Amino acid sequence: MPKNEFDFSKHIKVPDEWIEKALAIPSSAPAQQHIRMSRRLVAAASVVLVLGLSIGLYFSFRNISVPPAVAPTPAAASTPTEPTLSPVVIVTVTPTVSAPTDLPPTDAQVTFPTLTPTQIPTLPQPTSLTEHPDEVTPSLPAAEPTEQPTQPAVQPTEANITSQTVYPTDEADADPDDVAYTEICHPLFVAPDPDEPYPLSVWEDLDDVYCCICDSSGRVVGDPDLYSADHRAVQVVSNDSVTLNYTAAIPRPDQSAAIASRRFTYRFYESDGTIIAAGQFTL
Amino acid sequence: MQDSYAGLSYEQAVQKYAHAVASACLMRTGSYADAEDCFQNTFLKLYTSSPLFKDEQHLKAWLLRVAINECRSALRTRGRLLPLEAAAGTPVFLDEDACADSFPAVLMLIKPKYREALYLHYCEDCPINEIAAILGKNINTVKTLLRRGREQIKELYGGEPDAQE
Numbered sequence: 015m016p017k018n019e020f021d022f023s024k025h026i027k028v029p030d031e032w033i034e035k036a037l038a039i040p041s042s043a044p045a046q047q048h049i050r051m052s053r054r055l056v057a058a059a060s061v062v063l064v065l066g067l068s069i070g071l072y073f074s075f076r077n078i079s080v081p082p083a084v085a086p087t088p089a090a091a092s093t094p095t096e097p098t099l100s101p102v103v104i105v106t107v108t109p110t111v112s113a114p115t116d117l118p119p120t121d122a123q124v125t126f127p128t129l130t131p132t133q134i135p136t137l138p139q140p141t142s143l144t145e146h147p148d149e150v151t152p153s154l155p156a157a158e159p160t161e162q163p164t165q166p167a168v169q170p171t172e173a174n175i176t177s178q179t180v181y182p183t184d185e186a187d188a189d190p191d192d193v194a195y196t197e198i199c200h201p202l203f204v205a206p207d208p209d210e211p212y213p214l215s216v217w218e219d220l221d222d223v224y225c226c227i228c229d230s231s232g233r234v235v236g237d238p239d240l241y242s243a244d245h246r247a248v249q250v251v252s253n254d255s256v257t258l259n260y261t262a263a264i265p266r267p268d269q270s271a272a273i274a275s276r277r278f279t280y281r282f283y284e285s286d287g288t289i290i291a292a293g294q295f296t297l
Numbered sequence: 298m299q300d301s302y303a304g305l306s307y308e309q310a311v312q313k314y315a316h317a318v319a320s321a322c323l324m325r326t327g328s329y330a331d332a333e334d335c336f337q338n339t340f341l342k343l344y345t346s347s348p349l350f351k352d353e354q355h356l357k358a359w360l361l362r363v364a365i366n367e368c369r370s371a372l373r374t375r376g377r378l379l380p381l382e383a384a385a386g387t388p389v390f391l392d393e394d395a396c397a398d399s400f401p402a403v404l405m406l407i408k409p410k411y412r413e414a415l416y417l418h419y420c421e422d423c424p425i426n427e428i429a430a431i432l433g434k435n436i437n438t439v440k441t442l443l444r445r446g447r448e449q450i451k452e453l454y455g456g457e458p459d460a461q462e
Contacts (some may be wrong), residue, residue, distance in 0.1 A: 021420070025401045028319040032333055036311045036340040286408070 200258040225260035303350035325368035335367035362431040411446030
């Protein structure tokens with residue numbers, strides 16, 4: 015390919031009015047600057063005023079005597095006014111996974127001890143998968159990556175189940191069997207490519223990452239919009255690995271139902287639909 | 298407002314770097330409408346923020362960084378809807394001389410994050426450390442972006458490009 019092919023701007027038609035408008039900015043900017051300065055002055059004056067009032071109130075209240083606290087009556091002390099709090103167990107799952115091209119996901123058994131969730135709002139019932147308007151969506155239930163990765167294979171991880179007891183600050187009136195508070199931690203280990211002269215930072219370039227959980231029938235749990243804030247996952251970067259975290263409240267399935275119907279699949283994907291990792295668990 | 302941008306007046310800076318900024322905005326957004334907004338915002342920021350530049354290279358890098366950030370913000374605000382221009386085969390903002398398999402046209406077919414790195418490297422002749430500063434990424438990530446971008450270009454072209462490294 016000849017070198018002049020890289021002269022991108024040669025092939026660009028830039029309208030002259032763009033340049034004329036840009037050149038006209040100085041004539042219109044002074045008014046904007048004046049308004050901006052005025053706003054800054056007003057903001058600064060407000061801050062000073064609030065500070066002054068706060069200091070004045072503080073010193074004035076220092077001179078007011080505070081009555082002693084009323085001692086609780088014996089009857090009140092014996093009667094608990096707050097409901098008994100029950101522990102909630104959050105289980106961290108590190109499933110065994112294979113490379114992104116080896117989908118469908120591996121089978122990782124996740125068992126949860128008895129859970130008593132906190133006040134978690136009832137999830138809207140998804141009616142169907144919402145397709146991404148202009149990008150490829152992860153096809154379900156057998157997912158295919160949108161691009162064949164050329165980066166090194168992802169090292170498989172051993173399933174590691176840990177639990178943590180968390181005492182909530184308040185207890186909801188919700189039925190304790192309604193939802194299961196599920197946290198998914200999916201580590202990505204990238205082996206260095208021997209042909210790559212530079213250290214790889216493959217996963218550091220991940221932009222927004224999302225996660226969706228589907229039930230045994232393939233329906234998305236939670237918001238049907240696969241790219242909404244409800245599906246936003248968190249990336250925790252450390253040294254040479256990235257861990258993808260996602261937490262969701264899943265309507266608890268009927269425990270007497272067949273195990274296959276209590277199986278959920280999850281997928282982590284980028285904003286363009288490229289699937290990064292996947293797995294499954296059973297509630 | 299300062300009178301000098303790396304030794305150039307504001308008007309001189311606009312005349313000299315308008316094409317580079319416009320190309321970057323069109324490359325990133327794929328549409329005239331979004332690119333124009335980003336173009337104007339870039340030079341508005343140049344005029345209002347008035348940063349100090351060591352030299353013209355520094356000025357150009359600053360303009361490209363602001364332009365690309367403006368484009369990202371505009372696309373984020375607009376959502377993921379593709380403009381009609383970007384959905385067409387060959388982008389309409391390219392000259393008639395640019396055929397469908399020319400580098401600029403092919404560049405528009407690959408992912409934006411690779412496109413940015415390849416554009417800055419091949420079209421603006423930016424060194425890798427400067428690309429990293431413009432895109433706000435570390436050097437290794439830029440090298441990975443360039444490598445993957447070149448692989449995608451190779452696939453689209455079906456062979457080895459005569460690009461200099």
